[in-house]
Amino acid sequence: MTSAGRFAPSPSGELHVGNLRTAILAWLFARSTGRRFLLRVEDLDRARAGAEAVQLRDLAAVGITWDGEVVRQTSRGPIYAEAINRLQAAGLTYECFCTRREIQEAPSAPHAPQGAYPGTCRNLDRAELDYKRSTRPAAIRLRADVDDYTVQDVMHGTFTGVVDDFVLRRNDGVTAYNLAVVVDDAAQGIDQVVRGDDLLPSTPRQAYLASLLNIPVPEYVHVPLVVNRDGVRLAKRDGAVTLADLGQAGVTAREVRNLLLESLGLPAGTLDQALHALDPAQLPREPWVWPGMERPPAG
Incomplete structure (x- = not known):
């Protein structure tokens, strides 16, 4: 089975810019290493009607592409x-x-x-x-x-x-x-896991479980979160932080993507353009404070 990376959101609501930033990083890491990029909907107990379709739409809007069909945990x-x-x-x-x-x-x-x-x-x-x-x-x-x-x-x-x-x-x-998550990653051939660093503390449990099941442990990449001005993990209560809300404020998905790429030290533009500039050693290690985009950016 060809190796792969993935993004695996829970369909509990719209993705915010912190989720989208992590998804972009997961895509960049997978594509830069020649891996497939898969989407898995982790809908075991937090599914909201219509949320999956909105999430997939927003991922596509910022330029993320994926291979094969979307997998849902409820079918597994x-x-x-x-x-x-x-x-x-x-x-x-x-x-x-x-x-x-x-x-x-x-x-x-x-x-x-x-x-x-x-x-x-x-x-x-x-x-x-x-x-x-x-x-x-x-x-x-x-x-x-x-x-x-x-x-x-x-x-x-x-x-x-x-x-x-x-x-x-x-x-x-x-x-x-x-x-x-351990069983799904193994079944899908996922050998690179890029996700928010709030999940790092649970990773030893998952790696240990994989060892008991004779499952290879993937490469882990836990990336910094996006936080609000108080240093707290970004949430929908922090104002216009979803593509829909930002769109109502006149901010396009392209402008959001550009800001997210720039926050990573990568050039604005398409994800393919950012791909050529990716150097994991140069990525920021600290949380990024969301500056807000309630008004359309100049230029």
């Missing part, structure tokens, strides 16, 4: 189930009945981040298991045998993060993101 349940079955057969899972509140209030292991699973249900005996099964459905957790795992990242170098007994399938039957 059988491959997730097969992966979980393999882990279960190897004794690498267990049932968990904890609520989110119970997990937040439970004492954490030393040095573990807030919310890391403390292993409450890891060693239930048969009687405890039977009782808890009668009270509520179970989630399926990974039985991790490491406390942390190390990955290599193009932008961040060596990164070691916590690995806990994370959820593989929620108690409502929905496959958890950490499993779905």
Whole structure:
């Protein structure tokens, strides 16, 4: 299978300029290394009617092209189930009945981040298991045998993060993101993952899971986010930050693309033109503050 990069949005609403900037970077990294570029809609539990079509329209508007059909996670349940079955057969899972509140209030292991699973249900005996099964459905957790795992990242170098007994399938039957993304990337031949650096802390979990499933770990590229003037990750509440809203203010998709490229130290123009100027070593490592484009740019 030919190697590939990808962009994988959740269809929970319109993409904002931070999402589009990451998508442009993912496209540039893939195309500059001769990879295919794929789109996957991560719609397991955050889909809003009509959002996917709007997202695809906006990606095309800034010049992003992709190969093949768009893949949707909701059509891939059988491959997730097969992966979980393999882990279960190897004794690498267990049932968990904890609520989110119970997990937040439970004492954490030393040095573990807030919310890391403390292993409450890891060693239930048969009687405890039977009782808890009668009270509520179970989630399926990974039985991790490491406390942390190390990955290599193009932008961040060596990164070691916590690995806990994370959820593989929620108690409502929905496959958890950490499993779905690992299985999907492998199934699609994706060996380069470019995404926002807010996802870097979860990457060691995914790489560790890939190792258990005998899946090659992709090349990771975690890129800086776009933030507002307060240094907080950009969101739709920050004003005109989507192509639709900016369009109403008289700003074209071409002008938005040019500003995003310039924020990366790349020349304004088409993505093909930017492709020839891409040097990963010269890309900014710090978040970019969105300056706003509520009025049409001069010129």
